[in-house]
Amino acid sequence: MNSIAFYLLAALVVAGSGAVVVLPRLRDAGFALVATAVVIAILSAAAGADAVAVTEFVIVVGSVAATWAVLRRDSSYRESARSSPRLPRRSWLAAVVAALLGLLLLAVFAVSSDAWHIGSGTASLISVLHYRAVYAFMLAVLLAAAGIGGALLLGRLSHDERETDRAVESRRQREERERRRREDREAARRQRGGPTRTGER
Amino acid sequence: MNVGPGHFAVLSAIVFALGLYGVLSRRNPLGVVMSLWVLFSAPVIALVGFTHTGLGGSQPPVGDALAFFAIVAVAAEGGLGVALALLLWRRSHNADGDELVEADV
Numbered sequence: 003m004n005s006i007a008f009y010l011l012a013a014l015v016v017a018g019s020g021a022v023v024v025l026p027r028l029r030d031a032g033f034a035l036v037a038t039a040v041v042i043a044i045l046s047a048a049a050g051a052d053a054v055a056v057t058e059f060v061i062v063v064g065s066v067a068a069t070w071a072v073l074r075r076d077s078s079y080r081e082s083a084r085s086s087p088r089l090p091r092r093s094w095l096a097a098v099v100a101a102l103l104g105l106l107l108l109a110v111f112a113v114s115s116d117a118w119h120i121g122s123g124t125a126s127l128i129s130v131l132h133y134r135a136v137y138a139f140m141l142a143v144l145l146a147a148a149g150i151g152g153a154l155l156l157g158r159l160s161h162d163e164r165e166t167d168r169a170v171e172s173r174r175q176r177e178e179r180e181r182r183r184r185e186d187r188e189a190a191r192r193q194r195g196g197p198t199r200t201g202e203r
Numbered sequence: 204m205n206v207g208p209g210h211f212a213v214l215s216a217i218v219f220a221l222g223l224y225g226v227l228s229r230r231n232p233l234g235v236v237m238s239l240w241v242l243f244s245a246p247v248i249a250l251v252g253f254t255h256t257g258l259g260g261s262q263p264p265v266g267d268a269l270a271f272f273a274i275v276a277v278a279a280e281g282g283l284g285v286a287l288a289l290l291l292w293r294r295s296h297n298a299d300g301d302e303l304v305e306a307d308v
Binding site: 003004005008012015016019020022023024028031032035038039042045046049050051053054057058061062065069072095096097099100101103104105107108111112138139141142143145146148149150152153154155 | 205206209210211212213214215216217218219220221222223224225227228229231233234237238240241244245247248249251252254255256267268269270271272274275276277278279280281282283285286289
């Protein structure tokens with residue numbers, strides 16, 4: 003792999019990951035996450051792992067798109083993504099812990115680096131998954147199914163919640179209509195030159 | 204200069220540390236889930252690098268299979284995390300993870 007391409011992609015991955023972690027607006031962080039996933043997919047493809055690149059791209063972009071669609075569908079969810087509290091005062095402690103664990107990971111890689119030189123393969127990933135790691139593949143499929151099932155189970159709305167959401171929405175619309183009607187009445191009074199509710203002429 | 208497994212290891216460790224920092228410092232549950240995505244991308248980078256930039260040989264890409272497994276695990280974790288975050292939001296209308304710990308939801 004070309005070293006210049008690697009350093010360029012690595013810089014983009016680090017910048018994107020930093021943006022996901024630091025950006026206060028979650029929408030911006032979500033865009034940064036998609037961009038980072040795309041760059042990691044490109045890095046994987048450049049290294050020769052085409053199947054991993056395609057999987058990474060499809061799963062991450064698809065998941066973020068699905069999350070975005072859910073947040074857009076329901077107006078009440080939008081608020082959850084909008085309100086992102088500021089970082090806690092002791093975020094430096096988190097930085098220290100993260101840096102130490104990163105260093106530990108590097109040390110582990112350095113110690114066990116010889117064991118990882120297994121070389122680039124000739125067999126395709128599909129054949130490995132299908133013939134040699136069939137249990138791992140089945141476990142992955144089960145894990146994905148359990149994840150999707152669990153997410154759907156947690157995300158579903160019960161009958162009561164639907165009724166409550168509907169009631170809250172109709173109340174909001176009613177209050178909005180009343181507010182507009184009040185403003186129109188005030189404006190009409192002002193045009194006629196009569197006394198307004200606030201006493202202005 | 205050739206790119207070796209060490210380069211990917213360093214990149215993986217940096218991404219891991221950044222993701223961990225996000226998990227520890229973010230207070231919005233959706234932000235924590237996004238940071239977890241970053242954190243779990245680190246092993247994918249390491250596995251791909253170790254598998255494809257090694258000494259060369261005829262072994263099958265077991266690292267790719269592990270990376271594939273890691274990506275699926277990330278997807279499952281992400282789906283569950285987002286669903287859990289939205290469930291907490293629906294119950295408490297609170298986007299602060301620190302307060303959610305003490306909240307009665």
